[in-house]
Amino acid sequence: MEPEVQMSEEQKLTEYESHEKFAKDCFNHVWTLLENEDRTIEEDDEMVHAAHASRYHWGIIGEAVHRARGEWQVSRVYAELNSPEPSKYHGLRCLSLVEDNDLGAFDRAYAYETLARSASVARNKTERDHYLALAREAAEGIEEDDNKKMLLDDLNSIA
Numbered sequence: 001m002e003p004e005v006q007m008s009e010e011q012k013l014t015e016y017e018s019h020e021k022f023a024k025d026c027f028n029h030v031w032t033l034l035e036n037e038d039r040t041i042e043e044d045d046e047m048v049h050a051a052h053a054s055r056y057h058w059g060i061i062g063e064a065v066h067r068a069r070g071e072w073q074v075s076r077v078y079a080e081l082n083s084p085e086p087s088k089y090h091g092l093r094c095l096s097l098v099e100d101n102d103l104g105a106f107d108r109a110y111a112y113e114t115l116a117r118s119a120s121v122a123r124n125k126t127e128r129d130h131y132l133a134l135a136r137e138a139a140e141g142i143e144e145d146d147n148k149k150m151l152l153d154d155l156n157s158i159a
Contacts (some may be wrong), residue, residue, distance in 0.1 A: 016061050019058075019061040020057070022054075023054050023057035023058045023061070023062065023066070023070075026050040026053045027050075027054040027070070029050045030051045030054065030077060033046060034047065034076070034080060044081055047080075047081075051073050051076075051077045052074060054070055055067070055070030055073070055074055064097055064100070064101035065101070065103055065107065067097050068094050068101070068103055068107055069094075069110075072090075072091070072094045072107075072111065072114050074086075074090040075088070075090035075091040075093075075115075076114055078118070079114065079117040079118050079120075079121050083121070084118050084119075084121040084122035085122075087114070087121060088115065088118040090114075091111065091117075094107075094111045095108075095112070104141070105138050105140075105141030105142045106142050106151070108138040108141075109136075109142060110135075112131045112134040112135035112138060113135045113151065113154055113158075115127075115131040116128050116130075116132045116158050117158050119131060120159050128158065132155060132158065136152075136155065139155075
């Protein structure tokens with residue numbers, strides 16, 4: 001029998017707070033793994049599972065923007081792992097959430113960015129160039145210079 005863990009009221013998280021914590025922690029962990037160029041196969045698997053876990057938790061407590069960005073991250077992970085079909089699927093889910101909820105230029109541009117990336121992984125130059133053009137067009141509506149620069153840098157990293 002396991003000992004009972006005593007927690008103060010301040011230590012207890014509500015269900016909402018728990019989902020939010022796991023969503024953020026998993027999302028940030030994926031970035032740590034994406035930045036690791038020497039990932040093992042186990043870390044690749046961990047990255048996929050963490051991206052899906054983050055999206056799952058945002059799906060329970062988040063708004064449309066959180067769900068769209070979660071789909072974007074899942075798509076990005078699959079592109080990084082050279083898996084174009086799931087990358088495209090999640091990229092299209094991202095774009096659908098962006099369009100259905102009128103999320104704005106930043107999220108629209110990144111939906112196109114991830115679709116361009118998945119097309120690149122699939123070696124579909126026509127589709128890649130189509131989505132790159134749409135992303136650059138959407139970037140014109142991004143008002144924050146740092147966000148626009150980040151997007152353009154990401155677009156320039158797509159082969």
